[in-house]
Amino acid sequence: MQPVELNPKRKRENPLVWIFEPLERDPEYSRERFFNFQAAYLDGLLYLAVASGNEPWNGLVVCTSHDRQAGLLDEFPVLAPHPVLGKWLYVSQTHPEFETVAHEMVALARERDPRMGVLPGKRKRSPDVIEMKSSSRKKKAQ
Template structure:
């Protein structure tokens, strides 16, 4: 199994900037908020047998709440092997948008989405033992943003590296470097569309709307929620055109 997510790495940009943890599970990657599992991602890669059941996202929902969850998102189906988990295959049309919409609901306080794993007992008297105090168990895998409240033009003038921009972490920064985009000013001059063309040509698996959202919000210094539905629709249309163009 890969040490890092590849095709679905962009999903981490949808999670809170602080506090989520990633852990290997079932051959995929589980994402926790505190002690609650929010989702697991799977990438089948070049394994045809895995593409049926192990290529996409799984969202844990307790059986008593699954009817409510499926009413919210009927696109989901209980996983054939792990029925507690609701499955969204990566080949689903509009996959990126579905994942984004589901996580917006799943991340709300007191949501029915998510699951708390049962604690394993290490001895017969485990119940009598006091739980071990864990300090600052949360792991922030994001790079701190230096100019989060400034005007976009000022941010781009001050930023010395791509990861100084909002929403761009070290992984995407490295991918952009591979595509020949080294500085924030260079990306600004290209604009998001030409940036995506260069990025996708070098890393075809980045041909997702979420990567475009990340580039746009970085250039405009705003969160994903700051994008209008019209803007997202225009991005999806462009990315579809780009996919079709590169296939031909």
């Protein structure tokens, strides 16, 4: 019998995080949530992200910029601009070459390929959230 998850707020582990295992030995590697993704950072730059939801949020995203896409697209025709996040490249986990491309992208990330990696933006919070957090801190201080 399978255990039943009783906490509906608890997120299930993303089944694609295995992709990042070769990066775990790198002292400059960190893995963090990035919206609905699990993201791989190296040297503070966002390199790769994985999501396991409905398309187009079901695979590997290669974090790059428009001006660096061409070289990756030429070398890896399986990649395509993400339909929503157009400056990043994407391959669905349903693609037959997904695992091969995922391993190749991780290898490029480990080598710090200059076509990959972006500086993550600062998280923007709505004024309501900022005010709510501020008033919460004031209550704790009292």
